[in-house]
Amino acid sequence: MVKEGDWLWTPDAQAVARSNLRIYLDWLARERGLRLEDYAALWDWSVRQPEAFWSSIWQWCGVLHDGSAARVTDGAGMPHTRWFPDARVNYAEHVLRHAAQADPAQVAFHYASEEGPVRTMSLRELDGKVRRMARWLRARGVGPGDRVVAYLPNVPACAVAMLATTSIGAVWSAAAIEFGVRTVVDRFRQIEPKVLIAADGYRFGGQDYDRRDEVAQIVSALPGLQALVWVPALQGDAARVACGVEQHAWADVLAGPEVAAQDFAYERVASGHPLWVVFSSGTTGLPKPIVHSHVGMVVEHLKLMHLQMDLRPGSSMFFYSTTGWMMWNLLVAALMTGSSAVLYDGSPLHGGPQCLWQLAQATRATCFGASPTFVQMMQKAGLQPGRSFDLSALDTIVLSGAPCTPETFAWFYEAVKRDLWVTSQSGGTEICSGFVGAAPTQPVYAGEIQARMLGMAVEVWDEQGRALRDAVGELVVLQPCPSMPIMFWNDPAGERYREAYFEHFPGVWRHGDFMKINQRGGCYIYGRSDSTLNRHGVRIGAAEIYRVVEAVPEVADSLVVCCELPGGEFFMPLFLKLRSDAALDGALRARIAGELRRNCSPRHVPDTMLQVQRIPYTLTGKKMEVPVRKILMGWALERAANPDAMADPSALDEYLALARQRAGA
DSSP states (O other), X not given: OOOTTOEEEOOOHHHHHHSHHHHHHHHHHHHHOOOOOSHHHHHHHHHHSHHHHHHHHHHHHTOOOEEOOSOOBOSOOTXXXXXXXXXXXXXXXXXXXXXXXXXXXXXEEEEEESSSOOEXXXXXXXXXXXXXXXXXXXXXXXXXXXXXXXXXXXXXXXXXXHHHHHHTTOEEEEEETTSOHHHHHHHHHHHOOSEEEEESEEEETTEEEEOHHHHHHHHHTOTTOOEEEEXXXXXXXXXXXXXXXXXXXXXXXXXXXXXXXXXXXXXXXOTTSEEEEEEEOOSSSSOEEEEEEHHHHHHHHHHIIIIISOOOTTOEEEEOOXXXXXXXHHHHHGGGGTOEEEEEESOTTTTSTTHHHHHHHHHTOSEEEEOHHHHHHHHHTTOOHHHHSOOTTOOEEEEOSSOOOHHHHHHHHHHTOSSOEEEEOEEETTTTEEEEEOOTTSOEETTOBOEEOTTOOEEEEOTTSOBOSSSOEEEEEOSOOTTSOSEETTOTTOHHHHHHHTSSSTTSEEXXXXXXXXXXXXXXXXXXXXXXXXXXXXXXXXXXXXXXXXXXXXXXXXXXXOEEEGGGEEEOEEEEEEOTTOOOOHHHHHHHHHHHHHHTOGGGSOSEEEEOSOOOBBTTSOBOHHHHHHHHTTOOHHHHOOGGGBSOGGGGHHHHHHHHHHHTO
8 A cells, every 4th residue: 555655756867867957957057057966956046046046047948028137026025026127028929939930730739629539720820820819909909908808618719819818918817618607707897808708608528508698698797898709619600699799700800811920029018017817716705816927927837847847849738627727827838848738628527537548649648637536536437548548658647636645646657657757736826837846857756746846935834933844834935936926906005915825924925725845845735724615626715605605595694615635535515504494405405506506617516515503703703614624624623713713612513513423424
C-alpha cells in the first residue's frame, strides 16, 4: 500500500538535460554568471532576488515590448506593486508571436465534441481569425478598456474571441455556457460589457441544451450592451432572439478579406492596463471581479509554461476544463511555447470513463490533465488506459482542482505508464497560475506537490504568524508576484481586495488554503481554510447559493459548506431552517435544486439538504461556515469554534451530532 511521501519516479539524466529548466540554468550561468545547481537553489534565488529573477525571465523569453524594461517594479509593496512600469506589452501578441513564420501545418488547437471526429485549427488559421475579428471589433468602436464578454462552451471560437479582444487592448471576461442567468448577470453586470459573444446552446452527456432564452435574459440585464454575436452550436447561423441590440452571426464577423500581419497592430498597453476580468466567488456579496494585467500574465505564463510545465514545440497540452475556469486560460497560454492545446466540449464520461483517454490517443497529447475526482471514477471503473490506448506520446500528468491522495499518484504509474511525470498543482483564479506545483527536474513522491513555484514566496504560518515545517497551517505569500491582481473592478479604494487577501495577516497574502511544507520542500494542500466552496476546482460563492435558496418562500435561513474528502471527492450539504409551516419534503428539495440549477449552475446543487432548527452565527452576525465545515471534517469542537464569539454556542449541537453520525457510518 503506497503511503504519503513514498518515492514513485525520478526523471532520468536525459530528461533533465533537455528540460527548459536546465537550459535556463545554463543560460543564467553563461549570461549572468549565476551558477545554480538545482531547482531548490533556483527557487531560493528567485524569492531572495525577485527583481533579478523576473528580469531574467523577461530577457530569456524575449518579451516583446515598447519602452524600457530596466525598472522591474515601482517599489510599492503588496497589493499595489506594478511590474515593469515603463514597458508596454500585449498578451495576445505573445500567444501568436510565431504564427506568421509558422509551418502551415502547425497545429494550435486539436478540438472535439461529443459528436464527430477530432479536428484541428492551425496556428496560421487562428492568427488570421483573430486579426479579422479584431478588425470587426475596432470597426464597431471597441477599443482599449472596453469590455467584451463570452457565454460559450470550450470551442476554438472562444479562444479566437479572447485573443482578438485582448489584441486591441479591450478587456475580456467569460462565463461557462452551463451557468444560469443570475450567475452570469452577477458577473457581467459588474463590468458593463459592450459586446456579448454567445452560443445558442451546447451538448452535454448526449443531451442538447438550448440557451437562446438565457441569452435573451442576459442581454436584457446588461443595459450598456451594444452588440450580440452568435456562435452556432445547435441552430447553425439562424440563431436570433428578441432584444434591443444588434445581432451578428459568427461567420459574418469573420467574413471579409484577410488582414495581413504587417497591416495589423497589437495594442501594447501599460502595466496598469486590464487584460481580463476573472471571477472568484466569496462568501458574501457579488462574485469578486479580479483584474490581471497584460505584463503580469505575460511574464507569469511564460515562466509557468516553459519552466514549470516544460512545454515546447511539439508538445500538446490537454486539461478538461470549461471556459469559466482559469485552467482554460492556461490552455491558451500553452501556445506561448510553440505547443498546441486540446479543447474538448462535452461530458468527460460521454460513452464511458475512457472518453478522455480516447481523446489523448487521437491528439497525441503529451500532457494530460484532469481532477483527482475524475481519476477516482476511472479507478472505480477498473480502467487501465495504458493497456487500452496508444499513449506513447504522453509524458506528463497534471492534476488540479482538489487535494490528491498517494493512491491517485500511484494509479497513474500502475494503470497508465511507468515512465511518467505525475504532477499536482495548486494556485487559483486570483493569480491565474499556481503557487505550488510542477518542477521537471525533481522526483515524484506519492501525494506530494513537488515544489513551490519559482518567484512565489510561499510559506506556511500558524494563526500567530509563525512559520511551520511538517505541520499544517495557512498558505501565505510574503512578497508580490507579477500575476497578482492589479485591482478588483469597481473597487477604487482597494478595500474589497485588501479584505479578501490581506485582512488576516496585514501586508501578507493569505490565500485561504490549508497547507504543509516538508523538510525537502514538498507541499501538501489540505483544502480550504476559509468558507469559499471549492467543488472540483471551481470555486463557488456561498452568497450565490444563499441569494437563490433564501428567495424560496419556505426557507427562513440557510448555510452551505463543502468538505474535501480523500480521493478528490466532495461533500456539499445545504442546511435549511424552514418557516414554521413548511417541511423539507421531496417536492421542496426538487424545487430548491431546480432553482439553483437554473439560476446558478449544476455545480451549485448540494449533495444533500438537511433541515435544522438553527443556523449558527457569530456575535457580529456572520454565518459560521468555517466552524461547521471543520466539525463535519472531524475537528474537535474546541479547535473548530470559539463559543465566546458565538451568538448561541448551542447552535452547533445539531452539526456535531451529524459529524458523529458520519464518522460512525
